[in-house]
Structure formats: structure tokens, C-alpha cells
Amino acid sequence: MLKLPIYMDNHATTPVDPRVLDAMLPYFREHFGNAASRNHKFGWEAEEAVEQARKQIAELIGATAKEIVFTSGATESDNLAIRGAAYMYRDKGDHIITAVTEHKAVIDTCKRLEKEGFRVTYLPVQKDGLIDLGRLREAITDKTTLVTIMTANNEIGVVQPVAEIGAITRERGVLFHTDAVQAAGKIPFDVNAMKVDMASLSAHKMYGPKGVGALYVRRRNPRVLLTPIIEGGGHERGMRSGTLNVPGIVGFGKAAELCRTELAADMAHALALRDRLNAKLHEGLDELYINGSMEHRLPGNLNISFAYVEGESLLMGINDVAVSSGSACTSASLEPSYVLKALGAGDEMAHSSIRFGIGRFNTEEEVDYVAAKTVSVVRKLREMSPLYEMVKSGVDLSKMVWASH
């Protein structure tokens, strides 16, 4: 039986896997200790559980347990990585390189550093959403200390050539941080194979709980040092003070273990459903535009612009399906998605975009429902769209002069 509403917004967050919740519950009940309590059983149990989770998370990304620093989430991890490295290595240089399609946690952290006197290069992306490695090479100077480029984009799911970036930064002696929030647990991700020096992770994007994340910080070749941004009791090797969220961390560890052991099955499942959804939408509708590279993309991501239909009205029409849009009307800033704008397709394509995020718990039946519903709502809205009418009567919209407002 199909249960409504359908959740297909797995880039925003993922449901907690029941096996993760089961692992967490004892750490709310009997094992409630503080992992920093060194002199009694409650503390020891909590610490042991945290160390177990550290190992599980490290294994997912090919790291060692000591290289995992727990945080409150990926926003904090991004802040710690970028600010922490910028401050620590300020004597070596004041230049950071990132890309225009990064998450706000990275972009706004870089903007803050610019106000503090650092210089930041924001690399553009190509039409397919990928950065140009040649431009990255050219952007690196002897003052560059850090390159921060996300692994997979949260809106368009485009996967950057992380291993190639890692090779360049390693050769040039520059640190490489990647926001791997959308990628880790979804596609193969290995910090050594990819020569990554820091990686931000989040539990709730991989079927774990909200409010817990991690930063991978390389300990050898090179050893990365960070200036902490949160001071206090010196937890997490002094890089991140604050009592550890033990149940959250236990859940994060379990979630990482499941993602590692089930990666191949999860990927095949998401890919099959994504391709099914894409095929059904294309069967039912013309003038669909996929945003970003289809080849270098997360298996569960489909970001499509439905030309001549505004995204928020489409969301309203498919209100028993939870997805999101790059339309300005759905954002707090009243600006359409800066990620889609960066692809250069024009603001109207951003306004018409829908992001489908397929995850572990979606089913074929759900995909079929979502596809059929989307097709019927897009058809209805196109019948109401003056743009669609104009195009069908032979008007070239790009030649129109609009009274903008």
C-alpha cells in the first residue's frame, strides 16, 4: 500500500534507519554517561561507544579512528576546517580557493574570512556543474593554503573530480578540504585514494540522527593542524571542545557501518529508481532540462527544470510528494538557486527546477506515483502558462522585451 505523503527529498535529510535508532536507545537510557568522565563505569561505557563509532566512521572513508573529530553537524565541520586551517596556516599564506556552487556553510565561511583580510578565489563551474581543473591549477599561488571543493553537490548531485583535485593539491603542497556530506555513504569515498586532507560529514544525510557530524582531519602525510573555533575542555584532541553527543555519535557510527556494508545495494537501488523516474517523466513530457552532468552525479539525484512552469506552483500541485525547488519563491532570500544560476542556463530555468532526492527507503511504487503526478500537474500548469502558449504559437521568448519588476 502506498503511503502518502511520499518523502523524496533525501538531500535535505534522510529518515533514521530503524537499526540506527535501536543502536542509539541504550545510550539515552542506561548508558547515559559523559564520555569524558574518566573515573567511573558510566564514563567508560560512553567512551567505549564513542570510540567504536569513531572506528565505524573512519572505516567508511578509509581513515583511522584518531582522524575523526566529532562536531554538531556538517556546517560546524565546514567552519572548523576552513577557519581552523586559515588561522593555523596564516603565516604561510592568506589565499583560499573554493567554487561558486559550494554549500553556504563553505561560501559564507569564506566570505567571513575575506572580511578578516584573507583572499578567496571562487572558481566558476562549467555548464555541467564541474569545475575546470586547469583553472584550479592556475588559481593556486604560493600564498594558497587551502582548497575547499565539495565532493557532491546538494542541489544538482554533481560529483566533482575529487581524486584529480587531491592529486593537484598534494603536488602543490596545499591542503584539500572537501564537504563530503552528500557523497559519503552514497558513493565510494576514500580519503587516501583521493588525497583528501579534511572531509566534512553529517550523520543525518546517511540515515543517522540530526545534530551530529564529523570532520576528518588527516594525521599523517601531511599532519593537519587546526586552530579550534570552539574553546573549552579540550575534547577531540583540542580541536573541538564540548561534551560529546554520545547517543548521536553511536547512531552516526551505526549509520556509517550500514552505509559501508550496504553501499553497493544502496547505489544500485537509488540508480534504478532515479533512472525509472527520469524515463517516466520524459515519456510524459517534452521540454525537460536536466541540471548538471548526468554522468558525474549521485545515483539518487535528479534535478530537472520543467520549462514554462514555476517551481513553487509545481510543488503546490504535487503537495503529497516532498521534494524541493530552486525557485526563488521557495527560498528565504527570494533569489533563485545560486547553484543553478552558476550553470549559466538563465534564471527562468532555476525558477522551474525540481530536485528529486531518492534514498534507501523509496520504492518503485512511489517513483511511479511521483512520476504520474508530476506529469499531470506539469501538463495542467503548462495549460495555464502564458509562456507555454507563446512558445507553442511560435514566439521566441528570448527575443521578448519583458517589463521586469
Add this chain to the structure above:
Amino acid sequence: MAYSDKVVDHFNNPRNVGSLPKEDASVGTGLVGAPECGDVMKLQVRVNPATGVIDEAKFKTFGCGSAIASSSLATEWLKGKTVDEALAIKNTDIVAELSLPPVKVHCSVLAEDAIKAAIADFKRKQEAGQ
């Protein structure tokens, strides 16, 4: 964001969707907004030449649910009004009727602009015809 019941009703059952022949002397057409801004409204009125009363109003809108509801409501209000009465419709009336939140006020402004543009187009045709 939650939508008011009236916005949802107009969105699900839009009134007067469609087009009138824009070359017709009794039809006024207003096309306002821009695709890159995320909303475009086309609003048309047919004015009875004998009475000066709007006897038909149609719209097509590319935009969010509130933009669609604003234009749908506008066409309802226009029918039966004289041209001068139509020009008296204010965006704030639409805001009040649909309980639009502050971020959606621009949708009502666009609807008012569309009414004014449609009537101006009709008047232009009348003057040109005389």
C-alpha cells in the same frame, strides 16, 4: 509556508483560465512580469461596447501559487465591472482577500499591474479606432 484556504482553492480550481482573441477591438490584453523573475501574468478583458462593462476576463499565469490565485481572483472581480471600476481594484484588496503573507505581496502588485495594462490596451484600441 502554509497557504491560505482561498489561495489553495484558486490554485486547485482556477477561475477563467484561457485566452481571448487579442486582435479583437473589444479585448484588452495585459502581459506583465518576466520569466527570469519567476512570474509572468497575462490578463485579458472583453468590454461590452454598448455598456462599457467587462463581460469576460481570462488569465494565464506562470508563477507561484499565490500569483496564480491573485490573477484568478482578479478575473473574478473584473467581470461585471466598468472599466473605471476595474481600475479602482487595488493590490491591497487582493492581499486582504487571499490573506497573502508579506513575501507574496508582489504577486498582488503584479495582478494590479496586469489589470491596468489590460485596460490601457483596451483604451488604446478604442482611441485608435475612433
